[in-house]
Amino acid sequence: MVLLLAVVPYVLYVTGNTFWLDIFTRLVILAIAACGLNLILGLGGLVSFGHAAYIGIGAYAVGIPVYHETYGGMDAIASYNGFVHLGLALLCCAIFAFITGVISLRTRGVNFIMITMAFGQMMFYAIVSIETYGGDDGLTIDLRSELPFINLDSPLSLYGLCYISLLVVVFLTYRIRNSRFGITLQGAKSNEERMNAIGVNCYKYQLTAFVMSGVICGYAGFLLGNFTTFISPEMMDWTRSGEIMFMVILGGAAMLWGPVIGAVLFIVLEFVLSEYTVYWHLPFGLMLIFAVLFLRDGVTGAIHGLSSSGARHQS
Amino acid sequence: METSILFIQLLNGLQLGILLFLLSAGLTLTFGIMDFVNLAHGALYMLGAFFCATLTLYTGSFLLAVILAIPLTALAGFILEKLVVQHLYQRDHLDHVLATFGLILCIDTIVHSIWGPEGIAIPLPEFLNSQVELLPGIVFPTFRLLIIAIGLAAAAGLYVMVNHTRVGMLIRAGASNRTMVGALGIDISTLFSGVFALGAALAGLAGMLIAPITEASIGMGSDIIITTFVVIIIGGVGSMKGAFLAALLIGLIDTFGRSFLDDLFKLIMSGEAAETAAPAVSAMLIYILMAVILAFRPQGLFPPLTR
Amino acid sequence: MSTPILEVRNLCKSFGGVVAIDNVNIQVAEGEIHALIGPNGAGKTTLISQLSGLLQPDSGNIIFQGKDITGLPPYQFSLAGLARSFQITSVFQELTLADNVALAVQAHAGHAFRFWRNAKKDPALREPAMAYLKQVGLEERAGWLASEVSHGERRQLEIAMALATDPVLLLLDEPMAGMGREESAELIGILKNLRTEKTLLLVEHDMDAVFALADRISVLVYGQVIASGTADEIRNNSKVRSAYLGEDES
Numbered sequence: 001m002v003l004l005l006a007v008v009p010y011v012l013y014v015t016g017n018t019f020w021l022d023i024f025t026r027l028v029i030l031a032i033a034a035c036g037l038n039l040i041l042g043l044g045g046l047v048s049f050g051h052a053a054y055i056g057i058g059a060y061a062v063g064i065p066v067y068h069e070t071y072g073g074m075d076a077i078a079s080y081n082g083f084v085h086l087g088l089a090l091l092c093c094a095i096f097a098f099i100t101g102v103i104s105l106r107t108r109g110v111n112f113i114m115i116t117m118a119f120g121q122m123m124f125y126a127i128v129s130i131e132t133y134g135g136d137d138g139l140t141i142d143l144r145s146e147l148p149f150i151n152l153d154s155p156l157s158l159y160g161l162c163y164i165s166l167l168v169v170v171f172l173t174y175r176i177r178n179s180r181f182g183i184t185l186q187g188a189k190s191n192e193e194r195m196n197a198i199g200v201n202c203y204k205y206q207l208t209a210f211v212m213s214g215v216i217c218g219y220a221g222f223l224l225g226n227f228t229t230f231i232s233p234e235m236m237d238w239t240r241s242g243e244i245m246f247m248v249i250l251g252g253a254a255m256l257w258g259p260v261i262g263a264v265l266f267i268v269l270e271f272v273l274s275e276y277t278v279y280w281h282l283p284f285g286l287m288l289i290f291a292v293l294f295l296r297d298g299v300t301g302a303i304h305g306l307s308s309s310g311a312r313h314q315s
Numbered sequence: 316m317e318t319s320i321l322f323i324q325l326l327n328g329l330q331l332g333i334l335l336f337l338l339s340a341g342l343t344l345t346f347g348i349m350d351f352v353n354l355a356h357g358a359l360y361m362l363g364a365f366f367c368a369t370l371t372l373y374t375g376s377f378l379l380a381v382i383l384a385i386p387l388t389a390l391a392g393f394i395l396e397k398l399v400v401q402h403l404y405q406r407d408h409l410d411h412v413l414a415t416f417g418l419i420l421c422i423d424t425i426v427h428s429i430w431g432p433e434g435i436a437i438p439l440p441e442f443l444n445s446q447v448e449l450l451p452g453i454v455f456p457t458f459r460l461l462i463i464a465i466g467l468a469a470a471a472g473l474y475v476m477v478n479h480t481r482v483g484m485l486i487r488a489g490a491s492n493r494t495m496v497g498a499l500g501i502d503i504s505t506l507f508s509g510v511f512a513l514g515a516a517l518a519g520l521a522g523m524l525i526a527p528i529t530e531a532s533i534g535m536g537s538d539i540i541i542t543t544f545v546v547i548i549i550g551g552v553g554s555m556k557g558a559f560l561a562a563l564l565i566g567l568i569d570t571f572g573r574s575f576l577d578d579l580f581k582l583i584m585s586g587e588a589a590e591t592a593a594p595a596v597s598a599m600l601i602y603i604l605m606a607v608i609l610a611f612r613p614q615g616l617f618p619p620l621t622r
Numbered sequence: 623m624s625t626p627i628l629e630v631r632n633l634c635k636s637f638g639g640v641v642a643i644d645n646v647n648i649q650v651a652e653g654e655i656h657a658l659i660g661p662n663g664a665g666k667t668t669l670i671s672q673l674s675g676l677l678q679p680d681s682g683n684i685i686f687q688g689k690d691i692t693g694l695p696p697y698q699f700s701l702a703g704l705a706r707s708f709q710i711t712s713v714f715q716e717l718t719l720a721d722n723v724a725l726a727v728q729a730h731a732g733h734a735f736r737f738w739r740n741a742k743k744d745p746a747l748r749e750p751a752m753a754y755l756k757q758v759g760l761e762e763r764a765g766w767l768a769s770e771v772s773h774g775e776r777r778q779l780e781i782a783m784a785l786a787t788d789p790v791l792l793l794l795d796e797p798m799a800g801m802g803r804e805e806s807a808e809l810i811g812i813l814k815n816l817r818t819e820k821t822l823l824l825v826e827h828d829m830d831a832v833f834a835l836a837d838r839i840s841v842l843v844y845g846q847v848i849a850s851g852t853a854d855e856i857r858n859n860s861k862v863r864s865a866y867l868g869e870d871e872s
Binding site (some may be wrong): 190 | 701
Binding site (some may be wrong): 047049099100103104106107109110111113114115117118119121122125126128129130131132237238239242245246249279281282284285286287288289291292293 | 346352399402403406408409410412413414416417418419420421423424425427428537541544545547548552591594595597598599602603605606609610613614615
């Protein structure tokens with residue numbers, strides 16, 4: 001699949017199918033966001049329902065400096081420089097994740113779900129209410145971030161950047177998964193009381209993971225802003241958070257490549273279903289319900305479970 | 316600041332709070348008794364509004380439409396419970412969230428395909444579509460007063476039902492001890508379906524009451540559900556009393572924030588800065604309030620006594 | 623008796639008017655196996671929960687190695703050197719036995735803000751983990767998932783995990799619960815081997831185990847310690863006989 005994602009878009013683009021490159025770019029960006037969410041959801045077992053906010057913050061971290069550089073005002077952040085945008089995106093996400101994490105991680109279960117949801121929606125309403133940046137109508141990004149060596153105006157180099165970013169993020173989560181930090185997180189997910197009994201304060205690890213997860217989604221937002229060049233509060237709506245979560249779960253939260261597979265399935269479903277009917281959300285929703293009712297570990301979980309059942313410890 | 320404006324905004328805030336309570340009451344019931352998280356609660360609110368809109372069109376009477384639409388929404392809730400929700404009680408909350416998210420997509424699309432993408436306005440009968448002079452110089456829409464009255468009546472009804480009837484006793488017992496209710500020989504599954512349908516009816520009623528003011532539209536459920544969650548979190552998840560007080564609190568604070576915050580900001584900063592800051596802050600106000608309350612009381616103001 | 627390693631002073635706890643722990647005093651000396659017995663509902667679980675920080679006492683103090691640790695969060699109890707096992711088996715079901723113990727080793731190797739190195743291949747964690755598994759006789763099961771081994775083996779894993787936190791005092795909450803005769807005998811052997819290096823506070827129903835292991839015994843009835851002494855003293859204590867052994871000798 002790694003190869004497929006590298007070669008197919010390139011071939012399609014060279015043969016003149018630019019439309020497909022757009023689909024692939026969106027797919028890869030969503031996959032990055034899903035990997036980010038999976039850090040807290042899959043490894044930490046914490047159901048955060050507000051991650052679209054980070055994508056939005058990342059995207060507005062591109063849009064707002066560009067807006068001010070073009071139309072004046074707010075000199076401190078006005079810039080076309082990609083590093084300014086990126087720095088701003090990651091920093092704001094880290095701060096927002098830290099503040100909301102400090103509060104929400106003191107709760108568990110339903111409370112945690114609803115609180116993260118509410119904080120996400122708070123960002124949504126905040127952006128909606130700021131008329132300067134278009135409010136409800138959204139904001140057009142006139143110029144893409146300027147980076148050395150990479151011209152983001154070229155769809156192919158933008159895709160290249162997204163693709164490499166995805167590989168880096170997956171590799172990063174792979175290392176984290178098996179590190180002491182990752183194992184501590186998974187222990188807290190499995191049995192928090194026991195973690196306490198062996199002397200681990202889970203809170204600070206969960207908070208760190210929460211911030212990391214938000215930052216990765218913010219990075220995805222930075223890419224998304226540069227990709228679509230039009231951003232609106234709608235991308236931070238809680239139903240978007242639901243979609244990212246849908247990807248992670250559909251792909252299998254426990255699997256390393258689960259979020260990526262989930263993003264692929266999401267795009268494919270969205271694309272295929274919307275070909276047939278404008279009401280494509282209906283089969284989509286039904287599928288979600290059936291997946292929950294009948295598949296336990298997501299789609300990859302189901303595949304994995306089938307191929308390896310019975311063949312465990314040979315010793 | 317005139318006291319008459321203050322008084323009218325107080326009533327507006329009360330009216331919003333009452334609506335939020337109707338919504339959060341249903342969620343509190345399903346959560347407190349079945350330990351079930353229902354994201355699709357907002358979809359039932361929307362369904363109520365659309366049922367009422369269509370029935371008003373056919374019967375020509377808004378009041379008759381409401382009377383017919385309430386059992387209809389309850390029935391919709393009952394069917395949902397039997398088809399999907401019932402199979403999820405034993406699962407964890409993540410499954411609840413995902414499945415009910417799927418339900419939202421389905422219900423939204425079905426509503427879209429039946430009623431179309433546009434919202435539907437509901438005409439009010441003459442005697443409701445008027446204003447009353449409550450005090451000299453203070454006029455208030457009759458219908459909004461009616462919302463407050465109906466909401467308070469529903470709250471009182473719920474209070475009596477939960478505290479003084481056999482069903483209420485079962486509900487209270489079920490919340491704290493599920494096996495015990497089972498041991499008493501009560502059919503748990505019917506009790507749960509009934510409670511879910513009751514919650515649906517309350518949410519639907521809220522939708523019917525607001526639709527003549529805002530019109531019935533597809534996004535209405537997704538917008539209000541988060542505010543309802545804020546109410547429940549602040550009140551303490553699972554507590555009916557907490558939900559009631561938090562709903563009024565949120566209704567008042569949100570309304571006052573939107574109407575008076577810019578004046579307040581103008582006292583401490585330039586007019587222009589206040590014009591930009593006030594809408595953003597008032598939009599975030601209830602969430603900030605939630606954060607502050609949770610920072611001191613992670614379980615909300617009135618956490619139900621468990622175990 | 624020298625200075626006790628754990629001293630419980632005037633501990634009280636009530637739940638909504640019901641007194642669960644009533645002015646309890648217990649002293650555990652270094653190196654001994656101290657057993658806590660009592661009929662159901664005597665308050666053993668409440669006491670254990672307080673001794674591991676899960677419940678806050680209403681009043682009274684818990685002095686451990688000369689330090690007052692009352693009111694600290696549970697993980698601090700563990701870091702101070704007071705490890706516990708759970709009455710209802712509480713292990714990480716989806717991890718292997720070796721991973722379970724390695725996690726406990728890691729917990730006491732300082733903080734775990736290491737994001738890069740593969741902890742599953744880290745000899746600093748694996749080697750001690752294997753040693754602890756061996757100590758409880760589970761080394762052959764190291765690669766199995768905790769959900770796949772027998773109940774008795776999970777109980778042993780509990781003890782290995784508690785040991786892996788390198789405690790001074792081990793708090794064992796009914797380690798024999800749900801075990802067959804043979805498994806119990808094996809566990810008694812394991813615990814006997816521990817007596818040279820650890821202090822044990824054992825809460826147990828199984829009287830054979832208690833009299834086989836304990837140096838001293840405290841008897842808890844209705845939230846009060848009615849007697850404390852050697853096995854023989856307890857056997858011959860008339861208060862204990864009437865309040866406890868007489869009605870529940872099986």
